[in-house]
Amino acid sequence: MxxxxxxxxxxxxxxxxxxxxxxxxxxxxxxxxxxxxxxxxxxxxxxxxxxxxxxxxxxSQLLSELEATAHGPGLLGNNHIKIEHVDKRLADLEPEVAKAVAAANQQLKSHKSYRDSLGKKWVYTLLKKRDVFDEKAQREERAYHQVLEKRHKAEATLNELNADKAALVVEMKTLEDLVGRHGAAHKGIDNLYSDIFDGPxxxxxxxxxxxxxxxxxxxxxxxxxxxxxxxxxxxxxxxxxxxxxxxxxxxxxxxxxxxxxxxxxxxxxxxxxxxxxxxxxxxxxxxxxxxxxxxxxxxxxxxxxxxxxxxxxxxxxxxxxxxxxxxxxxxxxxxxxxxxxxxxxxxxxxxxxxxxxxxxxxxxxxxxxxxxxxxxxxxxxxxxxxxxxxxxxxxxxxxxxxxxxxxxxxxxxxxxxxxxxxxxxxxxxxxxxSEPPPDYEFPAEGSAxxxxxxxxPEPSTQAQTSAGYRSSVAGPVSDLGGEVTLTNPRGLPEAS
Incomplete structure (x- = not known):
């Protein structure tokens, strides 16, 4: 050919x-x-x-491995989505289960208050209202069985979701191994082709x-x-x-x-x-x-x-x-x-x-x-x-x-x-x-x-002006422009 x-x-x-x-x-x-x-x-x-x-x-071996494991990344992604979905359902269901358990426990107390109370039964009998007592006791018992059934259904659903998640986690490990093989095949092909073809x-x-x-x-x-x-x-x-x-x-x-x-x-x-x-x-x-x-x-x-x-x-x-x-x-x-x-x-x-x-x-x-x-x-x-x-x-x-x-x-x-x-x-x-930054000057202590x-003015201008002025006078000079003497300790300008 x-x-x-x-x-x-x-x-x-x-x-x-x-x-x-x-x-x-x-x-x-x-x-x-x-x-x-x-x-x-x-x-x-x-x-x-x-x-x-x-x-x-x-x-040929690497391409065959690549083809055999090509479904791995997709399945792994789907598995992640399934686990996220199960986690969301678990997060929504757990408060409902806790609520159902609390309702069942509360109704059980009300049911026991009629079933196990000899004093209450004796009072109703003494008042010749035993039929009223029996009716209330039966009503509380039916209510308890209803909330208990809801609790069992919620707990059964919760157990099923936990079992589904456990199975997905086990499957995840298998898929991760498959994806690892797939990635290794890709890397092997990249290295093989690079060794042969890189450059002219x-x-x-x-x-x-x-x-x-x-x-x-x-x-x-x-x-x-x-x-x-x-x-x-x-x-x-x-x-x-x-x-x-x-x-x-x-x-x-x-x-x-x-x-x-x-x-x-x-x-x-x-x-x-x-x-x-x-x-x-x-x-x-x-x-x-x-x-x-x-x-x-x-x-x-x-x-x-x-x-x-x-x-x-x-x-x-x-x-x-x-x-x-x-x-x-x-x-x-x-x-x-x-x-x-x-x-x-x-x-x-x-x-x-x-x-x-x-x-x-x-x-x-x-x-x-x-x-x-x-x-x-x-x-x-x-x-x-x-x-x-x-x-x-x-x-x-x-x-x-x-x-x-x-x-x-x-x-x-x-x-x-x-x-x-x-x-x-x-x-x-x-x-x-701390001391203020050097580019910011203010009057010395004791001066007005x-x-x-x-x-x-800019710091550099201040420094040059001050230095130039002080070099032209005989005695010490204050920041106010006057000469500091014994009779003028603050350096105020002299009045002529």
Whole structure:
């Protein structure tokens, strides 16, 4: 039989039960760019044929095992469904059985109160109402037998369900062994074909082309997996922004308790606000990080939500860095700060939801790419099996290879599993008695608070201005701009 005709016939037969392979045009172009058919090498072709002939018996055994155990995965899945159904019925029936047992026990007490009570029987006899007593006793006895029958039926049903579950569990072990054999056969075929066909295969150019397409599909899935991992990091960063805002709100509340008129309480007030600023800065950092880690271009919804959150956090930071001179002004400042942080919480929720849409889009892309990878893998397996049939002959070949197990869900699960180890970003808690962050300055102890109502300048600007000014005067200089002398211990500006 002509080899080329056999290949065509085999591929046509395989197409009857294979789903169409879906590959993007970009992938096809990549395949053709990387595909280089080696010139004919009779010695290399002979070595490939010899390897196929040596593996023919093993291939036949594995395919026969695959066919004999092909029903295992389906039966195992059905068995799982049956056990879940039985468990649900047991969960529903057990309260009914308990209720029936309680009703039977209660009715038994009422029945015994007539059957075993000599005093009650004597009183009814003395009153010449023995027939009334007998009627009530019979009624209680009938009622007891009725509830007892319901109890027995419920308990019988419960016992049957437990027996069914025990039988399913025993069957489950047998099916698990069968599925284990089936999986081992799949793995054996994969390894056998990989040893023979991986890399350039002389005499089988169509196998080389399909192998390259499979590699491209596999790389595409990994690329989308990396995009998903980045999106998950972005979602986690957007979520942790909430923690930073909540801690900033807590510091704002503490500042309200420390807001008094004396100079020492003002120092404590501004120290508390410095911790609030540190948490706001961490929130801004995480807000930017959520977008920056993405490997895909963020959409307008994500950019708009990010900008909205940044505006609220920046407004809150401006309020928290303001230094006012009295208690009433600070109360108004805290009210504005609380309003800005509350708005930031709502904006964070919207930002988090928008980032979740990015990760969901990545998951959908992975699902489609996993399906494409499975289609390419199946096509590759079919071509490799046809190589056995054209080399050793149809008469000596095993049952035709057909893919009984869909691996696309497994590819998808493997991609999702790579995101399980991603940790949440941290928002380090600042101890209450710690020094404020170095980029937040407030008047030194014993000096008058700054009376400006505007935001403090940037730390670097403050440091340069202060250093430059102090180098131009003879004596020590206070933060208020005056020279500290024995007659001017607070460094107030001299009046001429």
């Amino acid at each position: 002509d080899t080329s005709i056999s290949m065509v016939d085999r591929k046509a037969a395989a197409s009857d039960f294979l789903p169409p392979t879906v590959v993007d045009m970009s992938i096809r172009q990549d395949v053709h760019q990387h595909q280089h058919h080696a010139p004919s090498d009779p010695a290399a072709e002979r070595r490939v044929r010899e390897a196929i002939e040596r593996a023919a018996t093993r291939n 295969t002389a005499g089988f150019p169509d196998e080389d082309e399909q192998e390259q397409a499979h590699k491209v599909a596999k790389a595409s899935l990994q690329e989308r997996t990396e995009a998903l991992k980045a999106a998950v990091r972005g979602v986690k960063a957007a979520q942790v922004v909430k923690l930073a805002i909540e801690r900033a709100l807590f510091e704002k509340q503490r500042a309200g308790f420390e807001n008094h008129s004396d100079i020492f309480s003002q120092r404590s007030f501004h120290g508390t606000l410095s911790r609030c600023v540190a948490y706001i800065d961490r929130g801004l950092e995480l807000t930017n990080q959520a977008i920056d880690v993405l490997e895909t271009r963020p959409g307008p919804e994500q950019l708009l939500a990010k900008r909205n959150l940044e505006q609220h956090l920046t407004t809150a930071r401006t309020q928290a860095t303001s230094r006012l001179k009295d208690k009433s002004q600070n109360n108004a400042l805290l009210e504005r700060l609380g309003s800005a942080l509350t708005s930031a919480l709502q904006a964070q929720k919207e930002y988090h939801e928008s980032m979740k849409k990015v990760s969901e889009s990545c998951r959908n892309s992975i699902r489609q790419t996993a399906r494409s990878l499975e289609n390419e893998r199946r096509a590759l397996q079919q071509i490799r099996q046809s190589a056995f049939e054209t080399t050793v002959g149809f008469g000596a070949a095993a049952p035709a290879y057909h893919e009984c197990c869909d691996r696309a869900p497994g590819f998808e699960d493997d991609s999702h599993a790579q995101t399980a180890s991603i940790q949440d970003p941290t928002v380090a808690e600042i101890p209450v008695d 608070p700054n009376t400006t109502t505007e935001a403090a």
